[in-house]
Amino acid sequence: MAGGVMPKSGGGNRRRRRRSSAGQISEINITPFVDVMLVLLIIFMVAAPLLTVGVPVELPKTAAQALPAEQEEPLTVTITADGVVQIMTTETAREELIPKLRAVAAEREGDRVFLRADGTVPYSAVMEIMGALNAGGFSNIGLVTDIGGPTLDGSGN
Numbered sequence: 001m002a003g004g005v006m007p008k009s010g011g012g013n014r015r016r017r018r019r020s021s022a023g024q025i026s027e028i029n030i031t032p033f034v035d036v037m038l039v040l041l042i043i044f045m046v047a048a049p050l051l052t053v054g055v056p057v058e059l060p061k062t063a064a065q066a067l068p069a070e071q072e073e074p075l076t077v078t079i080t081a082d083g084v085v086q087i088m089t090t091e092t093a094r095e096e097l098i099p100k101l102r103a104v105a106a107e108r109e110g111d112r113v114f115l116r117a118d119g120t121v122p123y124s125a126v127m128e129i130m131g132a133l134n135a136g137g138f139s140n141i142g143l144v145t146d147i148g149g150p151t152l153d154g155s156g157n
Contacts, residue, residue: 063151081118101136
């Protein structure tokens with residue numbers, strides 16, 4: 001103990017922490033996490049409107065002009081190639097179609113409905129659904145087709 005040197009066995013040095021440049025940092029850096037989350041938020045905000053896709057139906061082509069747009073989202077009834085009837089995106093049994101249409105008609109302002117039917121669906125099945133639409137309270141029925149079909153004067157595809 002000569003020369004003023006103290007032994008290192010004392011308990012006072014244990015409580016002192018020294019930070020060396022080679023030691024690990026125990027703090028979490030959330031900046032990259034926030035950056036990734038903001039990028040994902042932007043991607044979902046851009047992609048969300050594109051996800052409103054209806055039922056895949058091969059519509060017949062005609063030379064008819066499009067109907068004018070309206071302010072209320074139009075009701076869409078779809079008949080798929082295998083004969084399944086859907087109101088918007090909800091599959092509906094044919095026996096339940098008229099009561100459901102009456103309930104929907106009571107909540108809506110307009111009576112416009114769009115009927116989408118696959119081109120392979122028989123005409124009688126389409127007319128049966130049109131009759132159900134009329135019985136359900138919708139008298140303004142628009143048939144949805146693709147553009148670019150043949151015309152009677154031979155000027156179309």
